Amino acid sequence: MTTQNYEPKLGLVKERMEQIDKIMEKFKYLPDVQRKLQGAKDALQESEEEIMHYYDITDLSKHGLN
Numbered sequence: 001m002t003t004q005n006y007e008p009k010l011g012l013v014k015e016r017m018e019q020i021d022k023i024m025e026k027f028k029y030l031p032d033v034q035r036k037l038q039g040a041k042d043a044l045q046e047s048e049e050e051i052m053h054y055y056d057i058t059d060l061s062k063h064g065l066n
Contacts, residue, residue, distance in 0.1 A: 006045055013048045017041060 008014040020041050027033040 008045075008048055009052060010048055013044055016044055020044070 006017075008017055020037050024034060024037045027037070
């Protein structure tokens with residue numbers, strides 16, 4: 001599960017996380033909805049981490065460090 005302390009690095013991801021948080025607050029008494037929204041946040045975080053890792057790798061190759 002996504003930790004509450006996770007701070008997105010990309011602006012778009014931060015916006016989407018905030019949108020999901022607002023929706024989660026609206027539906028806080030519906031556990032099924034909460035699980036699905038938490039799954040969306042987890043997937044979004046994982047995608048961002050993969051993107052950032054990819055850019056780290058491509059940055060290394062640009063500088064001949066790979």
